[in-house]
Amino acid sequence: MQHTRRLLELMARLRHPQEGCPWDLRQDFASVAPYTLEEAYEVADAIAREDFDDLRLELGDLLLQVVFHAQMAQEAGLFDFEDVAAGICDKLLRRHPHVFAGAVFNTDAERSAAWEAAKAAERAERAPQGGVLAGVALALPALQRAQKLQQRAARVGFDWPDLAPVLDKLDEELAEVRDALAQGDRDAVADELGDLLFVMANLARHLKVDAEDALRRGNAKFERRFAYIEDALRDAGRQAEDCTLAELDALWDAAKAQGL
Template sequence: MDDALIHDPQGGMPRLLAIMAALRDPDRGCPWDLEQSFATIAPYTIEEAFEVADVIEREAWDELKGELGDLLFQSVFHAQIAADRGLFDFHDVANAIADKMVARHPHVFGDESNAKSAEQQTRDWEAVKAAERAARAETGVLDGVAPGLPALTRAVKLQNRAARVGFDWPETDQVIDKIVEEAGELRAATDPDHRAEEFGDLMFVMANLARHLGIDPEAALRAANQKFIRRFGAVEAALAAEGKRPEDSDLAEMDALWDAAKAREKSRA
């Protein structure tokens, strides 16, 4: 353990790697960190990625450095677990992504001209990724879309893949018609399993509508969540001003307070 490096405030990436190695040291490390595996850390990795997305959405730039550090630490943690198992280390991770970026940008690092549109570059990028998937024997159009992605994000990625080969509604109105159809099927479903299936179908088409409208469905739902928290907080505050809590109220009163909070927001906007 390099104590001098670990306590060097300017130690940068080597310092972080040394700290992670110390946390996983079999003799002197942290018991909690030593117990972790790829599987137990994965949920934290996803959570940290969403926290980065949240501060960017809120433009909370004073928080971004810390959240990016938290996300970087997740990569370092996974790499240390891999190193402990003799699989690879953080330097292998960094070299792998560097190699990938060089290979996927021949117009920057190779002989190809970069005098092309962003749209053409996107098509070239997808062609390179398709070749990489083929090298991994992933020959299907939908192969390689990570199962661990949030469901709405994965739905959009699957739909984008299918759209590239022509499997897509050409008009947004057709997607909306399909939403109406799926909502009717959900209403007609009688048993729990059928309802769950039809609800999933409806959500999938909603993701498709977001794609057609150029909306990130995850970001839109996060914004809706925040709006709900904000407006319900206003309901609670209005009740508290009368010496009441939500459980002391009823739906009619809370609904009226909700409408008032909504009206105030719209007037300010």
């Protein structure tokens, strides 16, 4: 705990009105928020790369973000770091009655239902008039937020019963994208693409696939194959700009054939 205490003291010094860092003193919750998101993604990136030394460092950077926000909140008389820690401790106790309160769940489904009930009670306490979709964070990546919105709606029965109608809806939305393109209406194209992506997220949910993870895999695959193209062209003393699309496609197919 001594290092936690030291970290809190360092952050307080950085925010000291007379002796602190000018940059840190200029910040507020809104200006720090993008850094908080960035650090969270860097934690996820270190995990994906299985670089655990880097993960240790990135977790420290993320912890600094928590401390930064808590320090600003303390200065404003809102809450402090101890309140943050107390809040998450209380939440862990509420959401794990089978560990801390003697409750018995016989199946994963029972545990999951109790977890969701606890979360729903917490949302109702924070926002008594909130609807089913209340509290799904706006700052989430759009695909992830789409799946969470769909999950919430599904809990009250607003969901397709199986995969077939989802696939039909996918065809319908793709046709509407084509229609908007044919009309040359850029706003309509953007709207229809949004609908198409939303249905894609729904398809992933029905297939029990995380849409964000699926897209990350697609991104990584594209990077690997494009790197193969660049390496092959470099070995041949050529550049991508000097090649025809057919030549680039042939190299892409070669990358696929090698399992990249």
